Amino acid sequence: MGLFKKKKKKKEQKPKQQQQQQQQHENVLNGEEVNSTATDQISQSLMINKQRILDVYSDCSDLITRSFSIGKQSKDNAFLIYIEGTSNSEELDKVVFRPLMSISEWDHRLDKVINSISLGQLKQVTTYEEIYNQLANGNPLLILDQIPVALSLGLSKWVTRGIEDPTSEVVVRGPKEGFVESLRVNTSLIRKRLRTPQLKIKSKVMGEYSKTQIAIAYLDGVCDPDLLKEVENRLNKIKLEGIMESGVLEEYLQDNRYSPFTQILSTERTDTFCGNLLEGRVGILVEGTPFCLILPTTFNAFIQTAEDYSQGFYITTLLRVLRFLFLGVALIGPSFYIAVMTFHQEMVPTTLLLSIAQSREQVPFPALFEALLMEVTFEALREAGVRLPKQVGSAVSIVGALVIGQASIQAGLVSPPMVIVVAITGIASFMIPHYNIAISLRMLRFPIMFISAFLGFLGLIMALIVIIIHLCSLRSFGVPYLEPFAPFKKSGFKDSVIRAPAWKQKTRPHLTGSVWNKQRKE
Amino acid sequence: MFLLPDLLKVKRLSVILSLLCSFSVMTGCWDQKELNTLAIVTASSFDLDENNNVIVSVQIFTPTGMSSSEGSGGSSGTGGQGANLILSGKGSTISEAVNNIETRVPRHLFRGQNSAIVFGHHFAEKRLKEGLDYAARFYEIKERTLIYVAKDQGVDLLQYRPNIERNSADVMEYLPEKDANLGMSLKDVILMRLGPNKPVILPMIEVKKIHVKGYSEEQIVNLGSAIFSNDHLVGTISRHDTYGQRLIYNEFGQTTFPLHLKGHSGQVSLNIQNVKTATHSTIKNGKWIITVKVSGKGIVFENTTNQSLFKVKTEHKIEKEVNKRLRSVIIRSAKQTQKLNSDVMNFHGVFYREHSDEYNKVSHNWKDIYPRIDVKVHGHINVYDPGMID
Structure with a gap:
């Protein structure tokens, strides 16, 4: 109980400080840049x-x-x-x-x-x-x-990269136009898609030394003013020496900064960005990076791709259900296997259990160690593959396939079913469209593996409950992270695990703030 | 992870870390059992020897630990390879006998996959209650475990090596799915035993040598059913007579009846499927009557008569015959169980459902009522498919 009391006291103190800081920041904004020496007027001479x-x-x-x-x-x-x-x-x-x-x-x-x-x-x-x-x-x-x-x-001319395919979010059908490192090129790309004067792009300079240009993009009349105010508020509080990538901002802007789940979507696709603006969200562009931030973001957004809206709704629904399914596999795949193999052998059909027993007979390690061995190797291979130059990357994958596929089985280190589990888990984590959330799941997989090795399904379910409670408690700029599932929103559900046809989606998702511009224009 | 702000404080961190460490050290707290440390029991049997000692035998799957390169082919071992091991132990009780086996095996006898328990004939005669009690009480044994009675020794069935399946447990597991065989799971037995005078019916099986011109083949054969009352074996009925019990229980699978048509030579083989029975009761002038309505589909498999099946008249004839046949089957098996005075037909349940007041008055001496119940059968089997050729 002592712990809780301390916490409360601190919470009470904090808001005062925050208010003061906030006021200071607002002063800075209104009075433009305050710098003792540099604000001098230019001399006549x-x-x-x-x-x-x-x-x-x-x-x-x-x-x-x-x-x-x-x-x-x-x-x-x-x-x-x-x-x-x-x-x-x-x-x-x-x-x-x-x-x-x-x-x-x-x-x-x-x-x-x-x-x-x-x-x-x-x-x-x-x-x-x-x-x-x-x-x-x-x-x-x-x-x-x-x-x-x-x-x-006005004769500035920076060297910029040409507009290319967004490499982190590849689609089969859809625009192949990604953001680049130049802020102005990026804003022009947004302007190209949303030509209304209601598209506002507010500019801001951040970073003590880097003086990085930042743009806040939103649709006036669609985006909630409170949301915009909150975004600006939070941005003003950030004090950094330099901003090299939008990821730094993401870390600061999140409601719960210690959560393994990122609460802000980053994208380098122009169509995703503009689509989100149309839903009433705010976008943040940062000079020097093609990754733009979209907020508020719910968990739902991380299993959706830009392509979902250009494909038929049947196909999209099917694919989303598949993604959701494999999201679960990516999280608990190996843990499930460990729990079944060490605690609940009666759950497996006899024939399957006998063949697993047969293949496991030569493996000297307990299931947990076997799984850890494989998972860690797999993570290492993936990490190596990401960092290496493309020419060497293929060599890594060949070696990796040999190591974790064949050789380890023949050497008697792991059993074939374990390889299948690891492979399926790997594929499942690749299926999640957004890298950020895939990383979170990859990370959470390991503690769950340990718990299920100690407590079986009991531990597995306990871990899942903890994760779900945590997800329920998360907010992204005031929007419940699990919306539209918890709290259940019927209108929002039309664009979640299922995707209703375009003509059925007449309402914008409910986000934060008092003004909800509900109906889409026809 | 999300507890990080709290975790970061050193004091709390050390407390949590020490807790975590102690969890992993307290090995007594977890009932983890690695697959490699299990002896997977696929079937077990309970027998009695001359001195009234229990002999428990278990059929254990022995993983041969084949290397991965040949592993892809699956288990092709047919009997001769010795993929199964039969171990027996003796003791005055079942658990003592099991313990006796366990002391000799380096692994834990895992009975979560035990698909069948075979009671030897002597064991079933004298110790049925103990067998059921042990099976229901022991936490690893599933409710779905099938219970059989062997014609002689239960071990014989465990030792039998089938040609198609991996072991005899597989054969016994799929036996109830064939024809209209009786299959009693542990749960079924326990539920049935709740009736007045503890009626129990169990399928009786035997390994039989079947000769097919020049060479013989051993097979597991369903001989019929053993009927118990008050935990004593009171008699056996044939497989054919068990059909009646299956029909009244509404768990009839499918079977083929060869039928003679009146006034014609040859036979029509009719397969009856999708059989549904409705059992109702009436009490008239002190007479207790059970009415069984049987409906279902009949499909002609074979026709050796000279009759055309495309004539409605012939179809009616067949229907008449098959309904007559079903009536005789049901009445015959009801008579048999009435003679043995074991209500495995669940007639008491029907009366309790529909005439609970009258039933409650006589339930304590159901022994006297049961043999006098009249059974009436209405057959409504329709010939559904006369076949493609005339």
């Missing part, structure tokens, strides 16, 4: 500006600076800086340098310069902080003498 920028960017060999004069004056009265490789230097030459240099007379008026630059994206910047941001985003900056305004030229 070109010399001071130049010196200060060069000081900040000392030892940055990729910074390119160019001083030149406008209006054929002897003294340089303009200064252009950009970071090499982030800007389109050819365009820069064509639309900035040439027209500016051809100005015959200049009386330090800003509008003349602006008018002579033939560029769509042109932004006036007044603080140093903004200068650094613009530079980091690849926009060249033009600083003029006697004018306390710097011009940010």
Whole structure:
């Protein structure tokens, strides 16, 4: 009891701290970026500006600076800086340098310069902080003498990978268009699918050093405002030095951070992303990774694929039932075998038991050890196969097949039925469409194996009950994780283990918040 | 995993870890039994010797531990390979005898797969109650275990090596599924024994040499049924007479009757299946009457008469014959059991269901009522399929 009391006290204390933090964060948002030195206004003097920028960017060999004069004056009265490789230097030459240099007379008026630059994206910047941001985003900056305004030229050009097949979520039928590492390309891909102005993409910079661009995408009028507020709230609380991948955010954003089950779906498929936005969910895109986050997410989403909606509903229903079935196999396959073989031999049909007994006769290990041996070997092989380059990968699988398939049986280490169980379990875990949840199940398999080796079916069922209770207690941004099964939602059930035909699905799933835009538009 | 925040605290972690460790050390707490440490008993038999000692025999499957390369072929061993081992033990009680075997076997005698228990004839005569008590009490023996009575010694049936099946246990397991054979599971026996004067009917089997021109083959044969009353063997009835019991119990499988048609030479072999019986009771003027209605399908398997089966008249003739036959079968077996005074037909159940007041008055002396019950049979077997040729 003592333990519980302590817990409660801590819980009471926490909200106060959180509130304070929250307020601070909101202040930061409203008052824009607060930084003691960098918020200074740009000076009138070109010399001071130049010196200060060069000081900040000392030892940055990729910074390119160019001083030149406008209006054929002897003294340089303009200064252009950009970071090499982030800007389109050819365009820069064509639309900035040439027209500016051809100005015959200049009386330090800003509008003349602006008018002579033939560029769509042109932004006036007044603080140093903004200068650094613009530079980091690849926009060249033009600083003029006697004018306390710097011009940010929208000529950023980052090297990006071409749009390719999403490799982690392969479909037979469906778009073969995956997100890439560039945030802007990704937002354009979303825009391409949802052309309504109701698609909002809020931008945000995160990471103390990385200054990573993050976009929050949602459909205005479909997405619940409370949900959006909560997402922004949680994002504001995150303080990180750098964000290299959306997985870090995922870890922070989850309701229950210690759960083995991930409560946020990540996808690199554009159609999955946009489909989820249409259901009223919020998407988070992170610069530098093709994996975008979708929240809130229920357990249901992890057994669904993008293809489910392009195939017939009979086939989809069949496949989903199959996936659900094998989800169970992936979780308890070896444990079931161990429990039956060490506790409940009377459950097996006599003929089968006799042939298993026959094949197990030469195996020196108990069933638990046998299963562990095989499962660990299998996990190791899989891990090795994932990390290795493609050319070597096939060699691993051949060696693995020999080791766990044939040789171990002939050496008398394991029995053939065990190999079958391990193989089926392996296939079952591959069947789960989302890697995240497959990993969780793979991990949970081992403790269940131990428990069922000690307690038989009693232990197996106990472990399952614990897992199910845990799943029931999970929330993803307030949405019960097991919805629509627990709590049972009839309308949501139409797109769960079964998939009703498209014309039967007239309602959006019920998510968090007070506003539920229930009916889909026809 | 999700307890991690709690687990992370060192104190609690150490408590939980020590608990987990102690669980695995407390080997006495788990009743784990590896498959390699089991001697799988497929059938067992109880016999009595001259000194009234119980001899328990078990048929154990001996895994030959064949290597994997030949394992794919399955067990092709036909008798001669010695895949079965028969072990016997003697003792004044069954459990002593079993213990006697167990002391000599390095493995645990696992009877969760025991599919049949055979009572030797002498054992059944004198110690039926003990046998049933042991089987029902011992936790490993399933309720579905079939109970048989051997014509002579129970061991003979365990030692029999069938040609098709792996062992005699398999043969005994599938015996009730053939024809309209009687099959009594442990549960059936226990339930039936609840009736007045503890009526029990058990199938009687024997290993018989059957000669087929020039060579002989041993086979397990169903001889009929042994009938018990108050845990004593009171008599046996033939296999054919057991049909009546099966019919009234509504557990008749299927069988083929050769029928003579009146005024014609030759026979019509009619297979009757999907037999359903409804048993009702009436008490009229102090007379206790059981009415059995039998309905079902008849399919002509063979026709050696010169009659055309496509004539409705012939079909009616066949139906008349088969219903007459069924009537005689049922009445005959009812008479037999009435003579032995063991209500294995469950007539008491029918009366209890429909005339409970009258039944309750006489239930204590059912012994006197039962032999005097009249049995009436209404047959409604229809010829369903006369065949394709005329």
